[in-house]
Amino acid sequence: MLHLAWIAALFLLSCGSVTEPSEPAAVCTPACGGSVCGDDGCGGSCGTCDEGLRCEAGACVPDGCTPACSGRACGDDGCGGSCGTCDEGLRCDAAGACVPGACVPDCGSRVCGDDGCGGSCGSCSGEDTCEDGACVCAPDCTGRVCGDDGCGGSCGTCEGGLVCNTREGACSDTCSADCAGRVCGDDGCGGSCGSCAGGDSCDGAGQCVCTPSCEGRTCGDDGCGGSCGSCDAGQACGDAGRCAWPERTLSGHVMPIFEAKCTSCHAGNRASADLDLSSASLAWAGLVNTPASCGSRMLVEPGLPEESYLVAKVTGVGMCSGAKMPGGSVPDLTSGEIATLRAWIGRGALAD
Ligand code: HEC
Numbered sequence: 001m002l003h004l005a006w007i008a009a010l011f012l013l014s015c016g017s018v019t020e021p022s023e024p025a026a027v028c029t030p031a032c033g034g035s036v037c038g039d040d041g042c043g044g045s046c047g048t049c050d051e052g053l054r055c056e057a058g059a060c061v062p063d064g065c066t067p068a069c070s071g072r073a074c075g076d077d078g079c080g081g082s083c084g085t086c087d088e089g090l091r092c093d094a095a096g097a098c099v100p101g102a103c104v105p106d107c108g109s110r111v112c113g114d115d116g117c118g119g120s121c122g123s124c125s126g127e128d129t130c131e132d133g134a135c136v137c138a139p140d141c142t143g144r145v146c147g148d149d150g151c152g153g154s155c156g157t158c159e160g161g162l163v164c165n166t167r168e169g170a171c172s173d174t175c176s177a178d179c180a181g182r183v184c185g186d187d188g189c190g191g192s193c194g195s196c197a198g199g200d201s202c203d204g205a206g207q208c209v210c211t212p213s214c215e216g217r218t219c220g221d222d223g224c225g226g227s228c229g230s231c232d233a234g235q236a237c238g239d240a241g242r243c244a245w246p247e248r249t250l251s252g253h254v255m256p257i258f259e260a261k262c263t264s265c266h267a268g269n270r271a272s273a274d275l276d277l278s279s280a281s282l283a284w285a286g287l288v289n290t291p292a293s294c295g296s297r298m299l300v301e302p303g304l305p306e307e308s309y310l311v312a313k314v315t316g317v318g319m320c321s322g323a324k325m326p327g328g329s330v331p332d333l334t335s336g337e338i339a340t341l342r343a344w345i346g347r348g349a350l351a352d
Pocket residue numbers: 257258261262263264265266272273275291292293294299309310313314321322323324325326327328329330333
């Protein structure tokens with residue numbers, strides 16, 4: 001046994017110092033890459049899966065679920081995993097391909113800062129600063145050697161029997177409290193002139209003022225009569241202060257519009273532009289992720305109304321050929337009907 005161990009050690013040592021490029025590498029390097037389970041290529045393992053999961057192409061997937069990534073470079077694998085992620089500037093379309101296109105904002109649990117697309121997830125109130133999507137109090141001790149740092153901490157303490165003039169943040173022999181003209185805040189000696197009600201905060205002059213709060217909000221009231229921002233056309237501002245599309249479905253809201261104003265031309269085997277809008281399933285198949293007859297856009301790009309050529313055709317803005325729909329003697333869509341199409345697409349252009 002000892003013998004074998006020695007041979008193995010010698011073998012490893014000599015391999016480690018081999019410089020001849022022609023010599024094949026005798027030591028196997030485990031390669032797990034992004035794999036969390038399965039073979040590491042050297043007879044070892046990259047990890048094991050929890051109960052109820054099995055290993056499939058280096059990922060733990062629910063038992064009984066077969067990931068469907070054939071032909072897909074990104075997006076959901078149907079088993080809770082991913083088929084891959086797209087490089088920056090690209091997004092994953094419904095067919096699982098990375099395509100150039102409009103950015104889809106994603107704030108997740110972020111309440112402030114960038115939404116990934118140049119927009120905002122909300123802003124911080126007062127002096128707070130945004131760090132990693134969270135509003136944090138920024139201590140400020142500029143020019144102060146003692147007293148409050150603005151965040152409940154301290155800028156330092158006074159020594160040698162000196163007291164802190166807390167408003168100035170300076171140490172001196174004496175301190176006289178002064179609340180003249182002040183209803184709140186520091187009395188100058190570490191005491192208080194009063195506190196503010198509700199969401200009001202105390203300003204530097206000792207007055208209670210309304211503090212706008214737009215944390216996690218991108219639209220709607222800021223709590224002080226101002227606004228946290230406005231929404232895209234057709235969107236409504238939800239209770240949580242986020243822009244949201246009103247609930248609009250294909251069969252419930254969109255089909256009645258198609259039936260009233262489109263199917264006189266877009267139905268049956270002689271449908272104009274080969275686009276049959278006479279049933280929800282035909283309309284969905286003919287529109288969603290179907291390239292327009294000109295340009296490089298889809299008739300309907302789920303989630304992206306302004307990218308969708310259908311919207312260009314009914315507004316007459318951004319068309320690459322033909323006429324504004326519906327045309328003929330059929331009256332134009334109302335702004336409400338156009339908003340309905342936008343909302344259906346904005347909510348993901350679902351088939352129901
Ligand atoms: C009077 C007949 C008529 C009506 C009504 C009509 N269309 Fe069209 N539609 C056409 C014709 C013809 C074309 C092809 C020429 C063009 O693009 O203008 C077309 C093209 C289109 C295209 C472009 C397809 C492509 O790939 O370029 C879309 C989208 C479209 N119609 C949607 C609608 C919608 C939505 C309605 C109802 C709001 C509607 N149409 C009503 C006749 C009609």
